[in-house]
Every structure is written in C-alpha cells, then in structure tokens.
Amino acid sequence: MDDPIKQRRSIRRFQDKEIESEKKEKIFEAARWAPSWGNLQCVELVVVEDKGMQKQLAALLAPKNPATRCVALAPVVVALCGMPIKSGYYRDKQVTRYSSWFMYDLGIVSQNICLKACELGLGSVIVGSFDHQQAETLLKIPAGCELVSLIVLGYPDHIPPTPKRKTVAEFVHYGVYDG
Numbered sequence: 755m756d757d758p759i760k761q762r763r764s765i766r767r768f769q770d771k772e773i774e775s776e777k778k779e780k781i782f783e784a785a786r787w788a789p790s791w792g793n794l795q796c797v798e799l800v801v802v803e804d805k806g807m808q809k810q811l812a813a814l815l816a817p818k819n820p821a822t823r824c825v826a827l828a829p830v831v832v833a834l835c836g837m838p839i840k841s842g843y844y845r846d847k848q849v850t851r852y853s854s855w856f857m858y859d860l861g862i863v864s865q866n867i868c869l870k871a872c873e874l875g876l877g878s879v880i881v882g883s884f885d886h887q888q889a890e891t892l893l894k895i896p897a898g899c900e901l902v903s904l905i906v907l908g909y910p911d912h913i914p915p916t917p918k919r920k921t922v923a924e925f926v927h928y929g930v931y932d933g
C-alpha cells in the first residue's frame with residue numbers, strides 16, 4: 755500500500771461484506787494510541803452494527819447529506835463521543851482560551867481510525883452533519899459525554915476521484931503569517 759495519507763478517500767458506497775473482527779480490533783487499537791490532551795483520553799466509541807439502529811441514525815442526517823445511504827447500510831458505524839471536561843482542563847479549570855480541546859482529541863482519533871481502515875483495505879467516511887441531540891438520545895449517550903461524529907466503515911464498492919487540495923505554498927507560511 756502506498757501512503758495511506760494520500761490514498762484515503764471518503765467512501766460512501768460499500769460492498770455487502772462484513773468486516774472481520776480482527777480488522778475491527780486493529781482499528782480500535784489504532785484509536786487507542788492517538789495522542790490526547792494530558793493523555794486524559796476523553797474519547798468514547800459506540801460501535802453500531804444493527805441495521806435498524808443504523809436506519810434511525812441515517813434519518814437524523816441533514817437533508818441531502820451524501821452519507822445518508824451508507825449510514826443505513828454499511829457494515830459498521832462508529833459513533834465518536836468525547837468528555838469535554840476531560841480535555842483542556844486542569845483540576846476542573848479551563849486552562850487555555852479554548853474550551854473545546856476534546857474536539858481536537860476526537861479529530862486525531864478519527865484520523866487514526868480512517869488511516870488504519872485504509873491500510874487494511876477498508877473505506878471510511880466521517881459524518882458530522884446530523885441532529886446530534888436526537889442521535890445522543892438514540893445511542894443513550896450519558897450526560898457529560900457528547901456525540902460529535904459518526905465514522906462509517908466497510909469494504910469500498912468504488913474509489914471516488916481525488917478532490918483537489920490546496921498546494922503547500924497556499925497554506926504554509928514560513929517565519930510569520932503575512933510576510
């Protein structure tokens with residue numbers, strides 16, 4: 755496999771084929787080793803493999819979200835949750851300008867999951883646009899924990915074209931930003 759960082763694409767169509775449990779374990783092991791604020795590991799994952807539950811989740815996606823069908827039908831949907839109070843805080847006090855470092859920790863876990871999936875020949879798509887409150891109720895997420903995104907996993911049914919990226923020169927600033 756070439757560089758999974760470049761090879762990974764958001765996949766929204768999957769084969770009707772289960773993911774082997776060893777592969778799922780490898781993906782969750784990759785999630786486990788993500789760095790986190792103070793190593794507090796605020797992330798909690800809910801693995802959804804029940805098609806009835808997946809259909810209910812799919813119904814909560816924003817209208818026309820291109821991931822709706824795959825949330826309902828893919829072999830696995832992982833709900834990524836985080837404990838806001840466990841990231842960016844020291845002794846229960848917010849210690850930087852940002853109160854949302856848990857989003858950062860969750861982002862790194864997401865990338866570990868998607869890259870490991872790619873390395874294992876699996877496809878993934880991160881889904882962030884849905885009714886979070888209703889999804890939290892559906893998945894019985896406890897108070898103090900927030901559901902942020904879903905990651906859909908499965909064997910890809912097709913490889914979409916590569917979307918354009920900025921060139922390095924367009925976003926890397928040497929020395930100071932506006933030099």
Ligand SMILES: Cc1cc2nc3c(=O)[nH]c(=O)nc-3n(C[C@H](O)[C@H](O)[C@H](O)COP(=O)(O)O)c2cc1C
Pocket residue numbers: 762763764765766819820821879880881882883884903917
């Ligand atoms: C935080 C986040 C939220 C996203 N939410 C959605 C979503 O709700 N539905 C969807 O189809 N794709 C979603 N995506 C996938 C992006 O559309 C996709 O990553 C982007 O178009 C670049 O394509 P690539 O992943 O193939 O490189 C999301 C990606 C990220 C990082």
